[in-house]
Amino acid sequence: DVKVTQSSRYLVKRTGEKVFLECVQDMDHENMFWYRQDPGLGLRLIYFSYDVKMKEKGDIPEGYSVSREKKERFSLILESASTNQTSMYLCASSVGQNTGELFFGEGSRLTVL
């Protein structure tokens, strides 16, 4: 079975701190995604990557950056956390094109104080 592992389930950070959210998948998937989920807003795509060292902005990239140095790992970085980045962050992976079959991690709930 495909496994997508997010390193932290719950984090509490202070405004201005740098935050790293790590995601690892074990099925050699080309594509990896970072979403944030907020009540009533559904999933919003932050960044995605379709290959190592490749990244593309999603719908809400402001305030975030990403890193994909290895195929299995996709990191989301908040350079200077702000309270409006308090949210649930979901990582996902998929294989190839023309597929909406994503495999999701359990999520990382970030609170910024």
Added chain:
Amino acid sequence: GEDVEQSLFLSVREGDSSVINCTYTDSSSTYLYWYKQEPGAGLQLLTYIFSNMDMKQDQRLTVLLNKKDKHLSLRIADTQTGDSAIYFCAGIQGGGSYIPTFGRGTSLIVHP
């Protein structure tokens, strides 16, 4: 790009059928998906339907696709309390797309 719309809430009694509806805008969507998110967890793929199909059944789940009206529905027969979750529909365009478009999710509440 594609827009996908869902109602936000649905409440049903245990044992009844649930029908969750979704409308989409892009008629070139090749696959349409239903995901389930249980409390505190990520999304899991429940089922999908290819655009050349009208219906797909999988145990208690029935997916209906009306391409003319761009309407997708998920019917859950004999709904149980364990079916309480958020259900997302999603579609993907053909032509080499990587990114599915998700609806906002429908919270299904099953009460005794």
